[in-house]
Amino acid sequence: MLSEKIEKGLTKQLNRESESSQLYLYMASWVERKGYEGICEFLYDHSNEERIHMLKLIRYINKRGGSGILNGRETIINITTYVSIKELFMKLFEHEQKISREINFLVEISLQEKDYFTYNFLQWYVEEQIEEEALIKMILDKIKLIGSDKGSLYFFDKDMKNFHKTKKF
Ligand SMILES: [Fe+2]
Ligand SMILES: [Fe+2]
Numbered sequence: 001m002l003s004e005k006i007e008k009g010l011t012k013q014l015n016r017e018s019e020s021s022q023l024y025l026y027m028a029s030w031v032e033r034k035g036y037e038g039i040c041e042f043l044y045d046h047s048n049e050e051r052i053h054m055l056k057l058i059r060y061i062n063k064r065g066g067s068g069i070l071n072g073r074e075t076i077i078n079i080t081t082y083v084s085i086k087e088l089f090m091k092l093f094e095h096e097q098k099i100s101r102e103i104n105f106l107v108e109i110s111l112q113e114k115d116y117f118t119y120n121f122l123q124w125y126v127e128e129q130i131e132e133e134a135l136i137k138m139i140l141d142k143i144k145l146i147g148s149d150k151g152s153l154y155f156f157d158k159d160m161k162n163f164h165k166t167k168k169f
Contacts, residue, residue: 001064001065001066002061002064002065002066002115002118003113003115005109005113006109006110006113006115006118007061007066007067009105009106009109010057010060010061010066010068010106010118011061011066011068011069011071012102013057013102013103013106013125014054014057014058014061014068014070015054015070015071016099016102017050017051017053017054017057018050018051018054018070020050020053020095020099021047021048021050021051021053021054022047023092023095024043024044024046024047024050024092025043025044025047027043027082027088027092028040028043028044028046028047030081030082030088031043031085031088034085036085036157036160037157037161038156038157038158038159038160038161038162038163039085039157039160041160041161042139042160042163053125053128056124060121064117064118085143085153086140086143086144089136089139089140089143090140092136092140093133093136093137093140096129096132096133096136097133099129099132100129100133103122103125103126103129104126106118106122106125107119107122107126110122142156143156
């Protein structure tokens with residue numbers, strides 16, 4: 001059985017993963033409308049990954065006798081538009097850093113509650129956040145390097161499409 005504190009924390013996290021999925025989806029659609037065919041594929045794909053993160057949490061909570069449910073609140077995406085691709089990835093990097101802090105906090109709670117099953121379960125998310133932060137940072141650094149050179153951004157978008165095809169991401 002999960003303690004009330006742990007169940008509450010995990011439920012919050014599953015809702016955050018759902019919000020992440022919607023945020024990536026929103027960004028993918030925005031980028032697609034701007035004509036970035038490669039970057040949008042990456043973002044659409046990532047939206048699916050975030051949904052899997054949510055599912056993993058739902059199923060774990062249920063397996064441990066809790067009730068893994070979405071809180072049904074409307075997701076509020078504050079940003080309706082972005083000035084540039086760079087701004088979009090800066091926001092995304094901030095978002096992933098926020099998620100990392102929340103995972104870190106959950107790990108702390110699992111230790112406080114001496115719930116080593118949940119502690120072990122959360123390690124997957126710890127690894128995932130390390131990978132995600134590094135990946136988004138890498139993309140952001142490349143975009144910063146490109147600067148205002150539109151031609152280079154065009155080729156970077158093409159590269160992203162190829163990366164996507166070869167499943168490097
Ligand atoms: Fe996630
Ligand atoms: Fe993520």
